[in-house]
Amino acid sequence: MKKSIKRILLVWPEFEISFWGMQYSLHQVNKKAVMAPLALITVAGTLPRGKYDFRHIDLNSQTITEADIEWADLVMLSGWGPQYRSILRLSLKCRKLKKKILIGGPLASEYHQILRNVDHIFVGEAEGFDLENLLDEIANDNAPHLIQGSKQPDIASNPVMPRYDLLDFSLYWQVTVQYARGCPFTCEFCDIIELYGRIQRTKTAEAMVSELEAVLNLGFRGPVFFVDDNFYGNRKNIKNILPAIVDFQKRRDYPFYFYTEASINLAQNPDMLKLMKQAGFYCMFTGIETPNKASLKETRKVQNLKLDLVEAIEICQSYEFFMQAGFIIGFDSDPDNIADLIVDYVNTTGITVAMTGMLLALPETQLERRLNSEGRMMGTAGIDQFGLPNFITTAHPENLVEQFQKVLLGCFSKESLNRRLNKQQSIFSRAHPTKREIACTELEFNAEHLHLYSKKVLQDIDKLKSSTKFDEYIQAHESYWNSKSIDGLQPQAEQAVDVVPDGAFT
Ligand code: SF4
Known part of the structure; x- marks a missing residue:
């Protein structure tokens, strides 16, 4: 029998503590996060009202339970680079509970190679794309791993009203449009x-x-x-x-x-x-x-x-x-x-x-x-x-x-x-x-x-400077420039991939 998706859990992953997140001072204004997320409520806005049940959880201001994940037929994510670790944690949870994930947004478009463990990756934009059909394909195990969405669609002739009603505005300092x-x-x-x-x-x-x-x-x-x-x-x-x-x-x-x-x-x-x-x-x-x-x-x-x-x-x-x-x-x-x-x-x-x-x-x-x-x-x-x-x-x-x-x-x-x-x-x-x-x-x-x-960043830098990773990073630079000045050849630096300190200053 043909299966279908009815309940969609939209999850906005957590950002690492960063310059942008204002995590150290938001208590001053009694808010949980700076800005209300827009990406997933825009995607939800492309689907017909009443056909699907949505819930939206922002992990920067809310928590997610196993019951939340169990409720959903599909978990939909979006996000940027600084949300990567949160995405990984969430995808492990979903995998454990045998829930499928569909991820879109800039991280998915730019770094889909590192999201191999996510069921479905959506590259591109949602306006003008037949998302209903994709949901049917996902429900019936017919959807590919990598999905090409719309490429730079005209957003004037494809107007989408984001589902602001899915958000709790009281959590945020500002709403986004x-x-x-x-x-x-x-x-x-x-x-x-x-x-x-x-x-x-x-x-x-x-x-x-x-x-x-x-x-x-x-x-x-x-x-x-x-x-x-x-x-x-x-x-x-x-x-x-x-x-x-x-x-x-x-x-x-x-x-x-x-x-x-x-x-x-x-x-x-x-x-x-x-x-x-x-x-x-x-x-x-x-x-x-x-x-x-x-x-x-x-x-x-x-x-x-x-x-x-x-x-x-x-x-x-x-x-x-x-x-x-x-x-x-x-x-x-x-x-x-x-x-x-x-x-x-x-x-x-x-x-x-x-x-x-x-x-x-x-x-x-x-x-x-x-x-x-x-x-x-x-x-x-x-x-x-x-x-x-x-x-x-x-x-x-x-x-x-x-x-x-x-x-x-x-x-x-x-x-x-x-x-x-x-x-x-x-x-x-x-x-x-x-x-x-x-x-x-x-x-x-x-x-x-x-x-x-x-x-905090200054402390991280001090730690970094005394690490062997930083020594290796320096070494890669010195050998590159030395070889260049010695024989005028153009040396390749790819061998230095492993020495880039991961998250050195976060
Ligand atoms: S190309 Fe435009 S968006 Fe990109 S950095 Fe320059 S001004 Fe900013």
Whole structure:
């Protein structure tokens, strides 16, 4: 007899403690996790209402029991690299209970080789894909291990209303929505453009406003995060969405204040910044990556070369944005004092949340392809965000690690954080009281977490430096560069795969 799947358990795996997770300070706002997960409720939204029973468990804020797993006909997961260990633990539990797992999301798309023990891996996107048919195939043991989903589907003509009703909003500091996927830029290290494309796809203004209405009707008020790869990646469409959000906010008396990620060239568009301020945006993350122009050029971050990066941050701040930024150490063109340049830049601009990590060559990126062609790859990038580079760097590893330590000490001491915190909070002195409260509270718990987390990372680095793994890592670098200078040959570094410290800084 033909079997079918009725009950689907959606599980959002747990993140490792990281810069992003705010695990050390969320108690200050009485929340269990920073942001409500969006991936699985979007997948659930592609299926007809009423045909399936769903339950959603977020392991960052909830626990899962054997009874939960027993209830389900299928366990569906999604996730990123820093959720890998949680995914492994969960798949073992499901295997023990003989429950099938279907996993999708960025980890599945980029690293499906390491998920061999999961029953079904979904690569690609869910919109426009016949998921009902796949569920029937899984139920009847006819589905393949690796499933190719939609490749960069048009999300405007395939509108999906995420099943926000499956979430308990009270657990989260912010609710997440998504307007756009993909980014037009060409940053060499970026996996977003490989996964989601360089032609940015956006939802319609109507669909976006319906989602905001749905969140509001479920009783949420407060910070909402547009989890777009680059909110400013489609200059034509943003002109439609922003007036619609402004209108929604005015009609509904500003129930939300928004946070997003955008490229820094947004600073060159005062009209958009003005509209974003009117719409109630209070925070923006941007990829500065490095204040060193040669490194920006090397990594093809051309948009950051076309403007003064200090001035650009100040312009955004003048429109009531508290600015967060990402920084990377490990470019070939980094000077020996790259840490001083980053610390100086961060302290000058007042960026409180300055996420700094080592350069990693993620799978199938331009960077990985280049390093492969130069014989410098040392295996697949670690799935941990703050591991050492998975390639032979031009900097000596000891200097690289020293620079990283200097950034952590220079950016996240209490004194330095407090100075920047005060500067950023003053941006909101004339903002609407609710906006000011959201922004200032978020800044405070961000700063507290960054201080405590950076202390943990510094301890991890000390341990790493005295490990044999680090000695081997250094040795691999030295023998690569020695052989290169001796006979001009291009040596292969693949033999060094095993010496990449796993999760060195997490
Ligand atoms: S701007 Fe950001 S999302 Fe766009 S290519 Fe560069 S790193 Fe990727």
